[in-house]
Amino acid sequence: MSELHGKPGQGIGARVPRKEDARHLHGRGNFVSDLIFPGQREVVFLRSPIAHGILRGITKPAGFESVVYARADIAGIRNIEAPSTLPTYKLSTQPPLAQGKVRFVGEPVAMVVAKTRAEAEDIAEQIQLDIEELPALVDAHRARLDTDVRVHNEWSDNLFLTLDFDNNFEAESKKATIVVTREINLARQAMVPMEGRAIVAHWDDRAGQLIVYTSTQAPHVIRVGLAQFLGIDEGMIRVISPDVGGGFGLKCVLWPEELCVAWLALTQKKPFRYIEDRREHLTAGANCRQHHYTVTAYADQRGRLLALDAQITIDGGAYSNWPFTIGLEPGQATGNLPGPYEFKGYRCKTYCVATNKPGFLPYRGVARTGVCFAMELIMDAIARAVDRDPYEVRYENLIPPQLMPYNNVSRKHYDSGDYPRALAMVREKLDYDGWLARKAQGEPDGRLIGIGFASYCEQSAHGTSVFASWGLPLIPGYDQATVRTTPDGGLEIRVGVHSHGQGMETTLAQVAHEVVGVPIERIRVVHGDTGITPFSTGTYASRSIVMAGGAVGRACQTLLPRYIHIGAHLLKCKPDDARFEKSEVVGPNGRVSLKEIATAWFLRPERLPVDVDRDGLEATVGYKPTVDTGAFTYASHGAVIAVDPEVGGIEILDYVIVEDCGTMVNPMVVEGQTLGGVAQGIGTAMFEESPYDANGQPLASTFMDYTMPGATEIPAIRIYHTESPSPYTLFGIKGMGEGGAIAPPAVIFNGVNDALKDLGVEVNETPLTPKKLLEAIERARQAHPQRKVA
Amino acid sequence: MKSAKFDYTRPHDVRAAIHALADALGEAKFLAGGQSLGPMLNLRLTRPKLLVDVSRIEALRSIDVVNGSIRIGAAVTHAEIEDAGASLARNAMLPAVAREIAYRTIRNRGTIGGSLAHADPAADWPLALAALDAVIIVNGPAGQRSIPSARFMLAAFTTQLADDEMIEAIIVPELSPSARWGTYKFCKRTGEFPDAAAMAVFDPARRIARVYVGALSGAPVPLDALARGIAQQGAVALTATAVDRAIAMAVPELDAVGRKMHAATTMRAVQQALAS
Structure with missing residues (x-):
């Protein structure tokens, strides 16, 4: 798959198999649902059947009053509010169980406890809700202008926030001779990790702690949130995130269900659990991706982009999440739209609108799947307007390597890379010229061939200054890692991030191996438990391998002089005459293993030098990159698409990725992350949609209606790597967890539009279902009857 | 979602199954492969008091060739038809259709009779069996009767099957060698x-x-x-x-x-x- 076969050994760059695979392949993982506590009770949430209404009353079924909870019964829980320092931001107040109003179908209204889930559902369906229905705000454009009907009565309108950005737009746009405008739309979607949300909480009398097992990407952040909204000390809470079956952003925010279940365990001192089912997942949470763009590109006669004007509307749903806030999405959309391109004028107005749908959450690729889709479609539209090859126009607009590091038009600081080279490599690996020739010949089966390209760069591991600019109530700083030497010369690494598919039990061990040389089989990575790991804001924003990896690397480096000092003493030489080499200290007269050094420290201290470092063979060290504006991974994707214009079918005949995430810790993990992301991107492009009717009722509540791509929908993807190390991070590592999910909709749509160019068809709205494609062909046939249309 | 409470019985012959259904006075449903009924139960879209599991009734479980016709028991799974290439040599369309139904995991459980009784408009068997001019044998308290497959399905999720009847078998004509x-x-x-x-x-x-x-x-x-x-x-x-x-x-x-x-x-x- 890769042209790089990985470096030999087990350190940075080695293609070693993942340590975590064995337990998952044998079905021996330990997820929240696998945990059973004696006397455990099941929790079920009764959810609002109405999108928008006044909650007049809740009648509990007779005989079950004590196991049914409404808002008034859980007074100890505070409403969830996520403040932001962004100027126009309005605070939404989300009660853990609805109070006063219901604001989306699926909003928790009551909580029921029973021995089994089925019994709890039996009780829940007998609860009577008295809801006076209000007009539902379903369309973000209408909701933006509506001031009579409001999601949050205390607001003056339905705007979560409005962002205005202008950098030299007027002056630059005046130079243009070509002006191209497009409307571009992305459907609302769900995230659909294999494991949905899951919580089990109990009280531990010995520890005097509330123990909350929850399927989360950010156990420390969830502890902060639980303490804050339950009004108790953080020391009273321990959050453990065991194996997690996919996060994708859903699991980096605090849920009302987490608060409710934790409250039950805290107040009743018994175990309670809630396991989300698929229907709840598809309808009541995890909403994402729904952006609308009006984009106008100003270019010269050759298609060189001079200025860009955009209006972005984001359907934010009913509530802003804690801690990332709804501000993250519009902030990222506004800042990332210009992408990997060099141009000087940019104006963008972004509205984030409250509607009667579940709150918008940050999904893998946060906003960038949308902005890449908009930017790459407009790039192809420019090429069509100037009648040039989209590949050429794109290539000429990319930021050339000699300008790196580059401060772009939206004031992002791109650290390194050769963006045009990645695109040129895609062209070569895809055999673009060969496909153009085949396309010109036509297919014997009547299908139409198109080739699509897309390029993007992906801000990763961005830190304090960036998150502060998005106004968040909780901002990442230094990430810490603890590295402990065990008495037998192994290593134990403790990190506050969480690995749930990223392979960090392996890659963090590889980083430690790179420095210390202990075989990775003897390096254990411990994560996901606030009781035994240092604080971290968690795993999100493609940050963990840079941040936790950097902390692990630095902690290991901190230990080296301590190893050398003891080793030199054992070798009877001066520390200056000894060096550390592959888990041994080597002196002029011999070598001593880490095991012997560790044994001396832990078990035979009489052998230690008198001036030994008293901090011993364990170090907790913090890390953040020297420049915290992010290490930018980048990639170009190219695909060959065959369109069956009679039935509206799309087949991906070939798909090539050239990606550069700086120094790769493990190329196989990079490829795995990329492949999974591309599968999700194909879902966005062709299949996934959470539609709502005019009353705000979700229309896709099971997998019957919510279509996910399966194995047969994912083509054999070819991935190639280049490595442009970041100048700002330890080892030059860049994060890359999200990139795969960013480009596929852009590539596929550009390919389809290329295939259907002669028919005058241009599609620009996800998902591209067969019906939508046939409708577009039909519209073109009516608009251009002279053209030969299938 | 979990199903509402129901009772379950697994009769060993067709007669017992029909009796069990009749005794429940309209509150029972037949369960075969459960590939449509299962989700409907869990979504509480249907709430039978009793499920009569017909999936292991021997008489419904075989494929037999009799007098130029193929008799397929109603509880034969799609996968069994898919795999019955040899005994279906005289009607190779049947395994070909079966092979294209959903996924193998669904085919392992879903049955031909269940598919016909459920009558999803997009299902494969109602279409294939209409094109093949099959006959559907149904049985109930009033006795056995035959219905041409082209007339069996009336509308979406609606068939000629009476509330107290079950599908027993499907008779498909063998195709000529020149077909x-x-x-x-x-x-x-x-x-x-x-x-x-x-x-x-x-x-x-x-x-x-x-x-x-x-x-x-x-x-x-x-x-x-x-x-x-x-x-x-x-x-x-x-x-x-x-x-x-x-x-x-x-x-x-x-x-x-x-x-x-x-x-x-x-x-x-x-x-x-x-x-x-």
């Missing part, structure tokens, strides 16, 4: 119910020419004139205009896009038959 057939369905994704489907059977020795369109809003619809024309004149009768007109006449409620999709699907099914 030709084609099936084509278009699914937006592997394993989904199709957006459009068509099947064609031409068996000159038995004077049979049938083209059926499925995945509509109701039961599959025959395109008899088109089928006759092709039987008489061969491929020259198979023009895009002829197919489009046939679809437009037979299924007038289709919009332009639906008509186009079904026309293409029909064309491909018939082309496949003619090329076989």
